[in-house]
Amino acid sequence: EAVIHWFKMDLRTTDNRALWEASQKAQEAGVPLICMYIxxxxxxxxxxxxxxxxxxxxRTLHKLKQDLAALxxxxxxxxxxxxxxxxxRILEFMEEWGASHLYANIEYEVDELRREASMVKLCADRGxxxxxxxxxxxxxxGALHSGAGKQYAVYSPWYRAxxxxxxxxxxxxxxxxxxAKNSAxxxxxxxxLFDCEIPDVPENKQLSEKDAKRxxxxxxxxxxxxxxxxxxxxxxxxxxxxKKRNFPAEAATSSISVHLAAGTLSARTAVRTARDRNKTKKxxxxxxxxxxxxxxxxxxxxxxxxxxxxxxxxxxxxxKPEYANIEWxxxxxxxxxxxxxxxxxxxxxxxxxxxxxxGWMHNRCRMIVASFLCKDLLLDWRMGEKFFMEHLIDGDxxxxxxxxxxxxxxxxxxxxxxxxxNPLLQSEKFDPDGEYIxxxxxxxxxxxxxxxxxxxxxxxxxxxKKAEYPKPIVDHRESRDRALKAYKEGIGRD
Ligand code: FAD
Numbered sequence: 001e002a003v004i005h006w007f008k009m010d011l012r013t014t015d016n017r018a019l020w021e022a023s024q025k026a027q028e029a030g031v032p033l034i035c036m037y038i039x040x041x042x043x044x045x046x047x048x049x050x051x052x053x054x055x056x057x058x059r060t061l062h063k064l065k066q067d068l069a070a071l072x073x074x075x076x077x078x079x080x081x082x083x084x085x086x087x088x089r090i091l092e093f094m095e096e097w098g099a100s101h102l103y104a105n106i107e108y109e110v111d112e113l114r115r116e117a118s119m120v121k122l123c124a125d126r127g128x129x130x131x132x133x134x135x136x137x138x139x140x141x142g143a144l145h146s147g148a149g150k151q152y153a154v155y156s157p158w159y160r161a162x163x164x165x166x167x168x169x170x171x172x173x174x175x176x177x178x179x180a181k182n183s184a185x186x187x188x189x190x191x192x193l194f195d196c197e198i199p200d201v202p203e204n205k206q207l208s209e210k211d212a213k214r215x216x217x218x219x220x221x222x223x224x225x226x227x228x229x230x231x232x233x234x235x236x237x238x239x240x241x242x243k244k245r246n247f248p249a250e251a252a253t254s255s256i257s258v259h260l261a262a263g264t265l266s267a268r269t270a271v272r273t274a275r276d277r278n279k280t281k282k283x284x285x286x287x288x289x290x291x292x293x294x295x296x297x298x299x300x301x302x303x304x305x306x307x308x309x310x311x312x313x314x315x316x317x318x319x320k321p322e323y324a325n326i327e328w329x330x331x332x333x334x335x336x337x338x339x340x341x342x343x344x345x346x347x348x349x350x351x352x353x354x355x356x357x358x359g360w361m362h363n364r365c366r367m368i369v370a371s372f373l374c375k376d377l378l379l380d381w382r383m384g385e386k387f388f389m390e391h392l393i394d395g396d397x398x399x400x401x402x403x404x405x406x407x408x409x410x411x412x413x414x415x416x417x418x419x420x421x422n423p424l425l426q427s428e429k430f431d432p433d434g435e436y437i438x439x440x441x442x443x444x445x446x447x448x449x450x451x452x453x454x455x456x457x458x459x460x461x462x463x464x465k466k467a468e469y470p471k472p473i474v475d476h477r478e479s480r481d482r483a484l485k486a487y488k489e490g491i492g493r494d
Contacts (some may be wrong), residue, residue: 023179325489359393370407
């Protein structure tokens with residue numbers, strides 16, 4: 001007597017495929033649509049979900065509940081302490097509410113896929129159906145193959161195939177409307193569920209009051225906010241994206257990653273909205289900024305496709321197995337300095353303070369600090385990957401793992417390990433006036449000119465010392481040689 005949509009990382013009413021399909025089914029059958037969400041503290045723990053991210057999701061649920069209530073649809077939210085009990089609990093709901101159909105969008109991480117596969121069977125055993133949809137990527141994983149019929153491991157040819165596939169299947173960018181309104185009679189049947197309260201953030205993920213205030217001001221939640229951000233970016237900035245996207249002092253990127261990660265925005269809507277600002281329906285033609293931006297959103301699809309094809313990357317293993325034997329330094333003082341933004345390399349420290357402060361870091365800086373951790377400090381990339389997940393508000397397993405794999409040269413990228421970022425050159429090139437550094441390292445604000453990139457070696461040692469800013473913890477040339485040796489030996493080892 002009901003159809004259920006199970007929300008996960010798809011916390012929106014508009015352009016949500018499984019929700020729309022569930023609504024169609026409920027309308028056809030003349031039964032109410034019920035939505036539900038399970039808060040799982042153990043999943044947050046297992047996935048290293050950051051406290052600001054959990055807070056963002058709980059805030060989103062409040063908005064979602066209101067939006068659904070306006071459509072006479074209840075959002076039932078419950079905390080389930082043990083993750084292994086979630087499938088059984090959902091089956092209990094189905095029985096209690098008389099639901100024959102459970103709809104959901106697929107999540108591709110290993111644990112989630114396993115859980116979903118087992119739930120399909122559990123439902124079938126009880127005469128019900130779990131109906132799953134591809135939704136989070138524009139092009140579903142598995143749809144693209146190289147000429148030899150294999151999954152691409154290199155982005156550029158994959159991207160050409162992605163574009164061609166979307167051009168040939170324009171419906172991949174279609175919009176799924178919000179669910180239809182439950183009739184008054186249907187609402188009446190599920191009236192009790194509207195009283196459900198949304199739980200607080202679980203104990204293990206709570207923010208201090210001060211942090212909560214800052215994160216909430218920086219990252220307002222909900223799908224309307226997501227759409228406003230996207231539209232504003234497309235109206236004001238997308239044209240210049242190609243020219244400015246690498247400069248962290250410019251607010252030149254969309255900052256919608258938090259919404260794509262929580263599902264308050266769909267990748268389809270992101271690409272379609274950008275495309276509709278172009279003069280052409282082609283994704284690889286017209287305004288350069290638009291093409292460039294769409295190709296960045298495609299990176300998100302790429303890393304999810306990689307994850308589905310090579311699931312062992314979910315298990316702490318490098319994509320390239322021969323890189324598993326590198327001897328990392330595990331120097332805890334170095335790791336601590338990196339985490340705290342006290343390495344003595346201003347561009348690295350500014351970026352690490354940005355992530356600590358707002359749970360987000362500019363893409364160029366993510367690459368700089370990741371390269372610094374793996375190559376200059378020779379620390380295990382998995383320590384950095386974990387730290388990012390624990391702090392990012394846009395933490396996404398596939399993109400994060402892909403980014404770390406790229407920077408540590410252990411991932412799908414064909415770039416050889418001996419191409420090593422020089423943090424000082426990166427700083428001079430991408431933050432030429434030191435504006436980003438001065439923003440995030442207040443104690444260096446008084447340092448003038450180019451000395452900002454390396455105060456101890458460029459004539460501002462006294463000022464830096466007075467400000468208690470640390471000296472560089474490594475010498476880049478020496479650490480570069482050390483990294484080259486360690487990588488070479490590691491790869492050569494059986
Ligand atoms: P924009 O430049 O406006 O790009 C639009 C969207 O495209 C982004 O929101 C994102 O969804 C996608 N995108 C852009 N660049 C990439 C990329 N390199 N890989 C995958 N998707 C991309 N992104 C995450 O969403 N979550 C993560 O946990 C994450 N971890 C990263 C770790 C490392 C070491 C690196 C190098 C990159 C990581 N990225 C991650 C990718 C990228 O840095 C962010 O997506 C981007 O900075 C988000 O800002 P934006 O929304 O303003 O991006």
